[in-house]
Amino acid sequence: MAATERKKTFRFSEKREKEIAALRGRYEYPQGLIMPLLWMAQYDEGWVSPEAMETIAEICETSPAWVYSLATFYTMFELERPIRYQIQVCHNLSCSLNGSESILAHLEKKLGIRAGEATEDGRFRLSAVECLASCGSGPMMQVNTEYYEQLTPEKIDALLEEFGRD
């Protein structure tokens, strides 16, 4: 991304600024705020934009590259663009034993994308993820923050229909 393209700058909202101020005392060095700030940026914008990272770096008194390395290290930060529905299907052992592969295949077919891809309109992003600690009720998936457990293709169809409505 060339520097000329990015004219926008990122600013946290005032509410966030207050939160940040409160958090600041909890961490001995400002770098500790990076992850909470990354989360805030992602909550607010739906993704972590490069501008946000630069702002975070400034707040945390470090280099943007350092923030960037953290954002890439942790898989949950969305670095490309905002996504409406993050569909994360667990495909680890326990869920796999209970048939998560077929659930994933079903979703791929329905959404017309492969695991790891996002639909063109940016509404859905489908990913196969590792254990979400719901092993007892597999197969399961998480959409944004909600768990959907003991899935069947029928349940998924119903869910997608629901998502499609709003």
Place this chain on the structure above:
Amino acid sequence: MIIGTENYLAVSLLLFVIGAVGVLARRNLLVVLMSVELMLNGANLAFAAFARARGVLAGDVIVFFVIAVAAAEAAVGLAIVVALFRKRGTVNLDRFTSLHQ
């Protein structure tokens, strides 16, 4: 012109004298040896000429012996030259003076 014995003798004399001059005048041991051969040749020619003049082959026989002795002399002489050269590094007669005393 009839070639007589004296013609041969004259040649023989000349050869002998030239050889003698060589022996006396040269300091190179090798040349001195060669001059000796020259003198012997002069003598040989005289012997052969006289043999014809007398009609006796004894002259030829003498020449034969002289040649044989000359060969021996040349061999021994040259061997001495080589030995001397090895010792002294020269063939200059004037330098071989150890028997002067």
Place this chain on the structure above:
Amino acid sequence: MESVLFWILSVVAVASAVLTVSRSNPLASALSLTVCLVAVAGLFATLSAHFLFIIQLLVYAGAVMVLVIYVIMLLNLKEREMKALGLSGPRVFVSSLVAVFVVALLARAQSGSGGFDPVSPVLDGSARRVAEIIFTSYVYPFEVVSILLLAAVVGVVVLGMKKF
């Protein structure tokens, strides 16, 4: 024919003899001497001493002179040294005096003797004739010469040894 040959040969012989003595380079001397010896061999031939002719070529020109040249090459004298060993004025003068004296002496002796007999053309110096005499009348000298040669061979071998 014979006379022409004689003159040519004798001139060559004398001239090459002079060169033998006068040249400073011993190899040149040796070559001149070889020419001289060949010429003398020719003179032997004109005297119809065929055996001598061939012996002269074989022993003198073919063997003795090769030996001499061999030694000259072996010693391989340097140019400067050769020049130093060339003829020197005083010596030539003295020795020429001696030579003149000898020539005069012999000329005088000859003039006293009153001439020589003409050369006898019938005398055949072929190998067969010479051999007959050598192995009859001169057999003892022959043996003595052969012993001399043997002694010479032994002597040369001893002289040629490195340690000598």
Place this chain on the structure above:
Amino acid sequence: MIEQVRHLTARMGKNNSPTIESYRDDGGYETAMKALAMEPEEVIEVVKASGLRGRGGAGFPTGLKWTFLPKEREKTYLCVNADESEPGTFKDRLILDFDPHLLLEGILITCHALKSDHAFIYIRGEFCRPYRRLRDAVREAYDAGLFGDNVMGTGRTLHCTIHRGGGAYICGEETALLNSIEGKKGQPRIKPPFPTNHGLFGKSTVINNVETLANVPLILRDGAEEFRKYGTEKSPGTRLFGVSGHVNRPGVYEFPHGIRLIDLIEDACGGVRDGNALKAVIPGGSSVPILTADEARELILCFDACMAAGTMLGSAGVIVMDETTCMVKALDRLTHFYGHESCGQCTPCREGSGWIAEIVSKIASGSGTPADLDKLVDLGRQISGNTICVFSDAVSMPVTSFTTKFRSEFEDHVNGGVCVAKKTTAATA
């Protein structure tokens, strides 16, 4: 049918169990009050006496760990490891979801014991509902004066900060967790120095698992003897067993240490699915060695018995596999996970776990060769033991145990044989 012993899970299933009101109704925070009145050393003594062992996986005695703190220390942090990411383990989530105040009370007591004035709860990033509930619980606790500058009116300061992870399994490793809180990549640190001396922000730090801390109020409430009544001599107390896989009734069960695995499966969980024969069990979360059915039948679930059986109790996440399971496929799932989760710091782990995942996936897809299998076994050995943390061992153990115990199945895969589980769900993808 054997009965569950519900200590930790006593309040679960109740309405509004996560709220402070509900918790208080059940006598919550009374123990904390009691404990705060005690000397910190006394609290530690009680915990030591109870023989409580860490529930995170390694099973290190908790009281002992607390005593490792240097006498002279500038500041002490308590870090709560709520980064429950081990496949097959889902017990902490239960507590966070349904009884977060139990944890908070544990934190209160522990911080008192450790003379700590700041506790970080490192919660797994993927935990959204638990995060929300925990956040609300903390807020409630702050509002109730349980945290803050005047804890329960004692005038002491205690803060509790929830730090949300970003999706990295390795942050379950305690030093990685510390790094993550410090705003670094969650990469384990070189030990020594140990966290008790040089932990979070370079200060003395104790890191404990959620379940461990949830036990603390119960121990202090009932006393060490009561706690020791359950479980075995070396592994006292009850344990949350998360059973998943091919059982009829998967879920979290609380049993004292020392029950038989087969009882857990056959009795509590209603046996193997569809009446199939049992094939293999992973008794303590995905990174411990797998057991064959025969071994599983003999296994008693406590730290030492598991060790003796060549496996580990770990985080007590029991994964059950029936006869239809393709072991290659199963290992493929696991190694894929590890390949994805290696932090990428140490060479053997970074390259090895990815490589192993590739190879297993190749074998599982049927395009492997006998050489690949040998390579896999070799790499499984090579990777372990030469890294900063034990992640590489976590990779090595399943690889080694799967390939030794189910060698013939692997050989079938590389030799073009038939997969035993052609029609099963595990092998369908």
Place this chain on the structure above:
Amino acid sequence: MSVETVVPFVMVLIAALLPLSLLPVMIWAERKVSAFIQDRTGPNRAEILGIRLGGVIHAIADVVKLMSKEEMTPARVNRFYFVLGPFLALFVPLVSFAIIPLADSLNLGGTVIPLRAVTLNVGILFVLAVTSFHVYAVVFGAWASNNSFTLLGGLRSAAQMISYELGLGLSVVGTVMVAQSLDLGRIVEHQGGTLLGFLPAWNLFLQPLGFLIFLVCIFAETNRNPFDLTEGESEIVGYHLEYSSMKFAMFFMGEYIAIIGASAVTATLFFGGYQVPYLDTDFLRAHSTGVLRVMLVSMGAICFVLALLYRRYHRRLTALYHDRRRNEARMLGGMMLLMGLAAVVALLFVSPLPEAGGQVVVAAVQMTTLLVKILVVSFFFIWIRWTLPRFRYDQLMGLGWKVLIPLALLNIFLTGALLVFSGRT
């Protein structure tokens, strides 16, 4: 001018031209034989109008090449001796030919005309004397080149040649004793007739030991393998290292003339010279017409056979070449055919020959015989060269002095003893 005066001149001319004309043949043979012995084809590329004659043309090419090459004279050489060397190398061997009897003397109405250039009663000694002069060529060339390597070569050569001259001379003594003469003519005459009824009375059979020694010595004298230490190109490099162009060629030619001369002497001394085996001069002269016929017939036959062979050769050539070279065999074959036809026609016109004509025919036959013998011995020279490895220098000297000379003395003693006991003295 009478026949007596003309014949010697003619004979001198023949004696000079014979080896010179054999020279290219020898060079060609050397190359071709060596090639065939080594399973190669040898020279075959130089051509004139497509004619290659199996490589003979290369001799011409060589001459052209050698003459047109740059003539180099190294700095600081003794120019006189530098030129004298190759001169002697070429002409000394030529002289020895003068004494070889090419055929029996013609006896034209009482005037005896010896068919050789020089008649000397010391004949064989002359050969030895002339041979001993060959060493000068090598020595002068070597010394004059002003080069250590050539000098070494020259010294070795001189020592080798002097040493082997002794053996050579002594080995001949046996034949002289048998023939009771030094004259080569007598020696050849003595080899006419048969021995024990079936062998030609050649000295080869009378003097086998002498022959062997002679052969070895003559190889050493001509500096041929296995005694070519003077050249020794692999180690010291020879005496003619500094020579180039024609001066080198003179050494080169001299070597081959020496071989031809040596072959001639060997043939004369040991292979009966001009004598046709079993057929002595008188018999031949008595049947001169028949001899002529036989000659023509055999010539014709040879020509026809060759023509046939060329026909076969033609097929090979056309398969290989696409230029004028492919016509060579056809042209040569035609020539052979013509020659064969000429021989046949000549046969038709043969009538009884007169006395003089008969003698000339016989002389021609005898000369041809001698030529064949020379070529055979020359071939042997080449053959040996490509068979035996070179001697080490000490081996060479050891062989000469310690083996050959004693053996030669033994040979003289044995011959003498036999002669005494057979009462032929």
Place this chain on the structure above:
Amino acid sequence: MIGVRKIGRPMDLKERSYLVEVARGLAISMAHFARNVVKQDEMPTIQYPEEKRVLPERFRGRHRLTQREDGTPRCVACFCCQTACPADCISIEATEREDGYEKVPARFDLNILRCVFCGLCVEACPCDAIRMDTGKYELSGDDRGSLIYDLNTLLKD
């Protein structure tokens, strides 16, 4: 210490006389001679410009540079051949290409006058970019410059 050990090989009289052995040697060479005279057709000599030898598969002829399917030289200018060359006959200049392959030779000069045809460059090449399999051995030119082959010449074969 280096020394000379003389090994005596005792020979019997027959051997010591040498004559028998010499005769045998002569017989051998004569056998060759005779066979070749009679059967000239069977001589192994090849009449070179008219006939040509069938080259063995691994004959090392003139070099060539191989190409990829898209026609670019396989050579990546790694200098291995230049390093391996004992005759110092190769000189390369590397450059970067923006599209496709990272490193390509800008110049690749092979001085055939220096080449000793040892094949070490081929051995050294990690990319199979240089080969000596053209089978060309008739290498001559009118001037030295024409015998220094450049990149394009070497790519052509």
Place this chain on the structure above:
Amino acid sequence: MAKITLNGIEREVEENSYLIRAAARCGVHIPHYCYHPALKVEGNCRMCSVEIEGVPKLQTACTTIVRDGMVVNTESEKVVKVRSEVMEFLLRNHPIDCPICDQAGECGLQDYYMEHGLHDSRVTVAEKVKKKKRVDLGPNVVLDSERCILCARCVRFCKDVTGTAELVIANRGSHAEITTFPGRPLTNDYAMNTVDLCPVGALTSRKFRFKCRVWFMERAESICPGCERGCNIYLDRFQNEIQRMKPRVNPRVNGYWICDAGRLDIDWINTNRLLRAEEGGRPIAPEESDREAASALSKGDEVLLVASPSMSNENLFALKKFSEKVLPGSELVGGSFREPWEDDGILRLPDRNPNRKGMEAIGIPTGIEKALATSRGTVLLFENDLLGDQPHLGAKLEGKKVIAFASNRTATVAAADLAVPVTSYAEMAGSFTNHAGRTQPFEPAIRPEGEARPVHEILHRIAAFLGSDLNAASFDALRSEMLEKVSALSMAVPDGREAEHVG
């Protein structure tokens, strides 16, 4: 001091030092990639694993601190095996790039593979992780992610040494790679040190890229003439051309680093050189130029000699001697003509003249402006581009006879009446005295091209034309005379270097 047993031999080592360093001091090389003596310890490559008695697992020598009585084995069977295994892991994703990799020949992977690996590859190309190649990290550094072994030396360098932290490792596991923040290239002034640090070919210098294979090069020890720090450098040459400059370790002067500005400033040595003497632009023979110079000096009018603080001590000393002995009436001044730059707090110092201290020590006064203003006759400029650098002073040369002794074709050379070619520092032996008064010798790296000769030689020749013997023809004699007369210039004994490290 602590006593440890290293491979069965008892050694005394420094207490509280890392084992890898202690072993290196004892001459035992423990293979490593991520460890670098000047950077923080990270312990991630695992190459330096050693066996320590009493510790069940192998320990990394770079993170272990020596204890008294420690028994260490760096060559045990187990250690050797583990090394080879680690090598296999390191090479797993490493491309087979050696043919096109600039690092080939000085590559840690190559070296250790030959020493500790030598296993057959068990990796198929399909198993390798493909990463970005030829990434422009900045103007001077190119990254090849595939080659990277993630030792993080460069990351630590940027974080701890320059403090800019432009480089980080993004992603994790086998997909981890070095990167900058998008749009924030690696631009700091020491960036190219990461190229030196990189033990493999992941970071390469754009300038040196594909220029020369390292095994062809020979190196000479030299001193950077960029500023008065006097950083120790190596000059690497091939075919009599300087190919690159590398830092030479000297803990007292520059440590392990040099700045990029100094490092990149080598082109002027190879290009635009004055190779023949020129009189008004017309090339003349050296003797002629000597004679010309001598005749200009012998006229008896005033002569001004202008020395430069870029000249070596030896040349300055010869010049001083020349002015005193050969031209007693002449005036000798020195001048600084290079604009100062900023002190960046790391290595770079403001004064860009490498030998100002040496000039002071030899006793050449400054004051060029005054001298130029008063001088009327001939002006001799030594390695000064007066017209190019300081035009206002250059204007004062108007109307005077100017003889310029210069290595390159500068504006001054173009305007001079006589221009004499001299060698650059890369082509001669000499010494500079740095800001701290430390006199450091340098040696010639390449042969001088054309007719360029060191100043002292030329002065010696001119002196000979003027009839006196300067005794400056031999460098060694000149140096010993200088050391004898100017005690301040005693040479620093070369500092004991750390054992050479990979990369």
